[in-house]
Amino acid sequence: MSKSSGSERKLKQRQCLICRDSEEKSMMLRLVVDDEGRIWPDLFQKAPGRGTYLCMKQACLTGLTDRKLGALRNRFNVQLPQRANLMERTGEVLRRQLVRLVSQFGAVAVLGRDAVMHQMWKSGPLLVMLASDAGDALVQQVEDGIDKRRKAGEKTILLHGFSTSFLAEAFARDKISVAALDTANVSTKLQMFCDWYVRVKELG
Ligand SMILES: [Zn+2]
Structure with a gap:
């Protein structure tokens, strides 16, 4: 048996905000909320504070609506609407990171x-x-x-x-x-x- 069996692996799993499926957290997008209630993608999952996770499957991105983001209000002081802003920020953060990664090649x-x-x-x-x-x-x-x-x-x-x-x-x-x-x-x-x-x- 390898070291990362059973409960240890479960600890690294998170539930998707939209579809509620549990996934390995390193394969999901972490989201954090700043003091102004804006939601930011945390690509490397290192930002301080509590976060929430998205599995990033096509269906979950399609299902990501302001109404669904409203569920975050239980835990965070989230400003709405901001689905469009969140998608824009996520696209830009990913684009910058991909340019950096691809340029290494x-x-x-x-x-x-x-x-x-x-x-x-x-x-x-x-x-x-x-x-x-x-x-x-x-x-x-x-x-x-x-x-x-x-x-x-x-x-x-x-x-x-x-x-x-x-x-x-x-x-x-x-x-x-x-x-x-x-x-x-x-x-x-x-x-x-x-x-x-x-x-x-x-x-x-
Ligand atoms: Zn999902």
């Missing part, structure tokens, strides 16, 4: 259409970041490439929620529409933040 990332398409023919799991404003032709080309890789039994994670300006900022270039990374370099946390960012962006 600048030296090993493959950038631009030709280099990425070339990389797709190689074996090994790949993370592909395709800008949402990349243009139909490039989107089609990348999707075809991923489909061929899938048929060849190669794993590809496609992230399609960033803009060209996001990728340009992350990789310190003028303009980047597509980039790829060997997933051996990509942490679970980075993948999780990417998924969250794309979901938050889609909901606006």
Whole structure:
């Protein structure tokens, strides 16, 4: 038996504010409330004071309404409405953190259409970041490439929620529409933040 069995693992679980499911807290978004009653995302779960947790599944983000946030009034002095502000803050905090994380891969990332398409023919799991404003032709080309890789039994994670300006900022270039990374370099946390960012962006 490993050390983290049973009760120890349960201690690290938290209940989602919206769906009430219990999850590993490191896989959830912690929210904290400041003195002015504003709710903030606490990405690294280090902010002092009491917090509450969101599982960040699509359904919970869709179900996150001001009425649901009102439930926090039992424990916090929360100002309402602020669902829209909370989503905006969360998107911005995630975007900044992702730029920081992705930029660390600048030296090993493959950038631009030709280099990425070339990389797709190689074996090994790949993370592909395709800008949402990349243009139909490039989107089609990348999707075809991923489909061929899938048929060849190669794993590809496609992230399609960033803009060209996001990728340009992350990789310190003028303009980047597509980039790829060997997933051996990509942490679970980075993948999780990417998924969250794309979901938050889609909901606006
Ligand atoms: Zn939930």
